[in-house]
Amino acid sequence: MPHVKGALTTSPHIVPTFQAIPRLVSDPVTELARMGTDASGQVVRLHLGPFRPYLVSHPDHVQQVLKTDWTNFVREGVFWRPLQRLIGQSILGEGEAWASARKILQPLFTARYTASLAEDMADIIAERIGELDDFARTGRPIDVEHQMTSIVNQAVIKVLFGGRITRETAEELAPEFATCATSIGFRMLFPFAPYSIRVPGDRAFLRSAKKIDEIVYPLIQQAQRENNNGKEVVSALLTARLEKEGRADLHQVRDDLVNIYGAASETTAMSLIWLWQVLHDHPQVNARLQEEVDRVVGGGPVRPSHVAEMPYLRMVLQELLRVYPNAWVVPRQTVADTEIGGVRIEAGSQILISPYTTHRLEEFWPRPLEYDPERWADEKNGRRHRYAFIPFGLGPHVCLGQHLFYVEASLVIANLMSKYRTVVANPQKLRPVPGGATLRPKQKLFLHLRPIERNRAA
Numbered sequence: 001m002p003h004v005k006g007a008l009t010t011s012p013h014i015v016p017t018f019q020a021i022p023r024l025v026s027d028p029v030t031e032l033a034r035m036g037t038d039a040s041g042q043v044v045r046l047h048l049g050p051f052r053p054y055l056v057s058h059p060d061h062v063q064q065v066l067k068t069d070w071t072n073f074v075r076e077g078v079f080w081r082p083l084q085r086l087i088g089q090s091i092l093g094e095g096e097a098w099a100s101a102r103k104i105l106q107p108l109f110t111a112r113y114t115a116s117l118a119e120d121m122a123d124i125i126a127e128r129i130g131e132l133d134d135f136a137r138t139g140r141p142i143d144v145e146h147q148m149t150s151i152v153n154q155a156v157i158k159v160l161f162g163g164r165i166t167r168e169t170a171e172e173l174a175p176e177f178a179t180c181a182t183s184i185g186f187r188m189l190f191p192f193a194p195y196s197i198r199v200p201g202d203r204a205f206l207r208s209a210k211k212i213d214e215i216v217y218p219l220i221q222q223a224q225r226e227n228n229n230g231k232e233v234v235s236a237l238l239t240a241r242l243e244k245e246g247r248a249d250l251h252q253v254r255d256d257l258v259n260i261y262g263a264a265s266e267t268t269a270m271s272l273i274w275l276w277q278v279l280h281d282h283p284q285v286n287a288r289l290q291e292e293v294d295r296v297v298g299g300g301p302v303r304p305s306h307v308a309e310m311p312y313l314r315m316v317l318q319e320l321l322r323v324y325p326n327a328w329v330v331p332r333q334t335v336a337d338t339e340i341g342g343v344r345i346e347a348g349s350q351i352l353i354s355p356y357t358t359h360r361l362e363e364f365w366p367r368p369l370e371y372d373p374e375r376w377a378d379e380k381n382g383r384r385h386r387y388a389f390i391p392f393g394l395g396p397h398v399c400l401g402q403h404l405f406y407v408e409a410s411l412v413i414a415n416l417m418s419k420y421r422t423v424v425a426n427p428q429k430l431r432p433v434p435g436g437a438t439l440r441p442k443q444k445l446f447l448h449l450r451p452i453e454r455n456r457a458a
Contacts, residue, residue, distance in 0.1 A: 010342035012054060013039035017047040024048070029328045029356060029432040029439060036357035037368075043343040046352075051078075051192045053331075053350035054340070057357040059364060059387035061340050065332055065353060066387070067395035072335045075397070077350055078191035079331030082184040086209050087262065088255030091400065101256055102400075104240045108233055109400035117232075118304035118407050121155045125408075126301050128154055129415045132449055141425040141446035148272040149174050149265075151412055156265040159404075160257060161219050162232035173215055177266055179208040181435040188329075188434060191350075212258065220253050233260060263401045267326035268408050270440050271317070274324045275413065276447050278371055280424040285373060289316055293417040299452075300418045307410045315373040317409055321391035323371050324432065325355035328439040330393065355390045356432070356439065364388040420449035 015023075015035050023031035024046075032055065035044050041058030056065060065073045074094045089097035091105055107113060128151045135142050153174040157165055183201035186193070193199050223234045237256055241248040279286040289312055296309045307313075330353040337347050345351075360368040364385055365375075392399035416422060425448050430441035 009344050012043040012045040012343045015046050020046045033357040041361050043341045053352050055352045059385040063387040070395050073332035077333035082187040086180050087259050090255040090259040092259050111403045114403040117159050124155045124158050125411045136449040136451045141448050144445040144447050145273050149269040152269040160233045164219050164222050176208040176211045179204050277430050280427050293414050297418040302414045315376040318376045319373045322359045325391040328356045329354050423448040
């Protein structure tokens with residue numbers, strides 16, 4: 001049910017066209033957040049020529065959109081259309097396709113099921129990080145984006161497809177997804193552009209989407225032929241769809257896997273890129289985290305059981321997700337006339353939730369621009385609005401992969417810090433830019449790895 005209109009209504013904070021377009025073109029992530037924080041969480045209407053979406057950032061309003069009246073705010077419309085050409089109909093969709101996918105996929109992403117996959121992930125991550133010894137020995141810095149993406153990609157591929165995919169093929173998948181994510185930037189910023197004409201990024205997107213299908217479909221068909229009920233996700237997914245529907249539609253399974261891969265790989269890798277510059281900028285955080293890893297893990301190997309013994313690492317990741325949430329914007333479209341924060345909104349309007357903005361509202365986050373893991377030291381006893389922290393969304397559409405994120409990211413960080421002292425080779429202020437709906441740094445970051453000399457007699 002849409003929110004009932006009250007007797008009192010108010011006007012949204014307006015950002016006129018002559019301000020909104022230049023600001024969003026020059027720095028879309030930061031400027032969108034500034035529009036929301038300047039309005040102190042009030043509903044903002046962006047005048048982008050004839051296109052006029054609403055920016056919603058106050059936790060009360062976010063709760064209404066994501067939970068209280070969620071059926072009136074659907075994942076459809078001009079902002080979703082660029083992405084749906086890749087993700088199809090699954091957990092990032094709406095309606096019956098979403099409900100069916102959610103029911104089938106949810107058991108595969110519980111904390112218990114994730115724990116069953118974690119041992120294999122730990123082995124893959126340890127093996128891949130061990131391959132960085134040559135960089136440490138020769139003093140060559142690693143390309144952080146390339147290595148974090150490659151390591152996470154291989155771990156996720158193992159979880160999804162088991163041993164059915166070669167490393168060479170697996171490493172082709174990550175750059176194709178990255179191309180899809182970054183090439184829809186124009187259409188995300190100017191969603192009113194017609195699809196009858198090619199805009200910047202279209203050709204690259206379509207080429208990469210085709211390549212992804214050429215990799216994923218044969219793996220599904222192989223798993224279907226083998227029918228071995230393995231614990232990797234593709235086998236579990238095929239089994240679940242057969243049990244529920246009596247058949248496994250390969251196109252639907254493809255959509256499911258593409259949705260899962262995007263959520264589990266791209267977002268984790270992007271978070272890990274931001275981390276190393278953050279640790280450089282906050283040496284006291286780096287030192288405390290290093291002490292925890294040394295104490296719990298020592299020289300390794302890092303096992304999933306270590307993750308629960310590192311509470312400070314969890315706090316570091318939570319604060320990282322607050323300052324640099326995976327999604328910088330979460331679009332919705334209204335089904336019926338409604339009201340948010342006293343602002344009347346017509347059916348068919350576009351709503352933009354911005355975690356990057358909500359996480360910077362001073363009313364809920366004192367010193368919002370300051371990175372401080374101690375915010376999370378007494379999380380359970382805190383009085384923070386539940387919808388003030390939304391890196392994975394909340395409500396019925398909450399991201400299924402959050403358990404996987406914390407395990408996967410923790411394993412990568414603990415493995416690196418148990419083997420090496422990390423030193424940023426080119427420290428700088430990273431500028432956030434949109435990669436589709438995800439948040440990524442504009443600049444390249446490089447990292448020196450210094451081998452840790454441990455007391456062999458100990």
